[in-house]
Amino acid sequence: MGQETSSLTEPHVIHEGPPKIVVAYLENFNEAGIIVNSTDKSLQLSYGGQISKTILNIAGQGIQTEINAKYPNGIKPGDVAVTDGYNLPYKYVFHCSLQGINQRVSHHEIREVVNECLQTAVKTNKNATIAFPCIGTGAMNFPPRILKTIYCTVLEFMLGNSSLNQAYILIHPSKTDLREYAKKIDHEEERKRLTYKVKFPKWSQTEKIQRVKLSEEDEDYIMVKEKFHCSINNANIKKIERIENKRLFVAYERYKNNIQNGKTTERKLWHGTSHECIDSIIRYGFDWRLAQRKVYGQGCYFAVNANYSNQDTYAAPNRNGEKCMFLAFVVAGTACSGNPNFTEFNIPNDIQSTTNNEKSPTIFVTYNDDQMYPAFVVVYEREQTNSNCIIL
Numbered sequence: 001m002g003q004e005t006s007s008l009t010e011p012h013v014i015h016e017g018p019p020k021i022v023v024a025y026l027e028n029f030n031e032a033g034i035i036v037n038s039t040d041k042s043l044q045l046s047y048g049g050q051i052s053k054t055i056l057n058i059a060g061q062g063i064q065t066e067i068n069a070k071y072p073n074g075i076k077p078g079d080v081a082v083t084d085g086y087n088l089p090y091k092y093v094f095h096c097s098l099q100g101i102n103q104r105v106s107h108h109e110i111r112e113v114v115n116e117c118l119q120t121a122v123k124t125n126k127n128a129t130i131a132f133p134c135i136g137t138g139a140m141n142f143p144p145r146i147l148k149t150i151y152c153t154v155l156e157f158m159l160g161n162s163s164l165n166q167a168y169i170l171i172h173p174s175k176t177d178l179r180e181y182a183k184k185i186d187h188e189e190e191r192k193r194l195t196y197k198v199k200f201p202k203w204s205q206t207e208k209i210q211r212v213k214l215s216e217e218d219e220d221y222i223m224v225k226e227k228f229h230c231s232i233n234n235a236n237i238k239k240i241e242r243i244e245n246k247r248l249f250v251a252y253e254r255y256k257n258n259i260q261n262g263k264t265t266e267r268k269l270w271h272g273t274s275h276e277c278i279d280s281i282i283r284y285g286f287d288w289r290l291a292q293r294k295v296y297g298q299g300c301y302f303a304v305n306a307n308y309s310n311q312d313t314y315a316a317p318n319r320n321g322e323k324c325m326f327l328a329f330v331v332a333g334t335a336c337s338g339n340p341n342f343t344e345f346n347i348p349n350d351i352q353s354t355t356n357n358e359k360s361p362t363i364f365v366t367y368n369d370d371q372m373y374p375a376f377v378v379v380y381e382r383e384q385t386n387s388n389c390i391i392l
Helices: 002-009 050-059 061-070 107-124 145-160 176-183 187-194 219-229 246-260 275-284
Strands: 012-015 020-023 034-038 080-084 092-096 128-133 164-171 210-213 235-244 266-273 300-303 322-331 335-337 353-355 363-366 372-382
Touching (some): 012 176, 061 080, 080 107, 107 246, 219 322, 266 275
Antiparallel strands (some): 266 300, 353 363
16 A cells, blocks of 8 residues: 555656656656746735645745745736745746636647746756646646647747756646546657748748738738728728737647648638737737637637627727727638537537538637637727718
């Protein structure tokens, strides 16, 4: 009985990687110099999940004292706070916070914060070794495929950066679903997918996230305007901007290449939103957590015609009466008729989207964070009718 208990508590590798996937309690793992902790944005470790509380309990109060002194106002989502490891078997702890909405973190957010941790590791440590617990799979109950997102983000970084000596992904021994999921990850297949050469469109740059205002003579402006006016005539376009986000676009192109298998299933579809949501969509992509409809599934909704997305319920006007709408690139893939019970977890494996009508769809619902890209945003206002006219 004692030997069985010992085998469960001692770290053991279940995927060689790199990165290596290890079943271990974080307090018993001593192969890495850095441990990553996902916690509340206030950086009060006692407010966080089980990992955060475990780190506080083992490291001791000194770690919270250092946090309070160095980061009195906490951190923003996506940022990394660095402290010593104190009584933990790690030299440093990287604390990060995620912008979770409705108990869900998008895969783009996970990629961003994991990449920020990796960048910080190689900048501050020579031959760095870092360990990532499976962020969000504890109290927040995120699905097992978060593990693959972390794995692929680390793998892609290691393929292009030799400064990182080794990386580990830690699975808590109680998480049997994660252990089984990890065994299904095909390292060579993911390596091949991540090295796919993405061709960028006509952008001004690829390093920063930018909104580029298009001139009325630009071919993209003309294309978007014509498509917009196909179903909306009584609107004055104020501006059309092209979205340049390398991380989102690369993820989208890789997904498209993996799904299409030589067949073009990409569509240009509309998505109305409020002005308050624009920046979040541009940075993290579309997010079904904010979806207002679930009739055809619990995913992101896109319309074939702009007049559908123009409804105030979706494209909410600001105080100046201006509205906004995205024209998105969407890999519709194979679609079926939707229902309110479809989610990212139970949609059939051979289906990529659901619709309102299989034969003549006007609405598409998507479930994978990588299958849509916010390509353009249109800011417009409805033309006012003349209320002073005389009726004869």
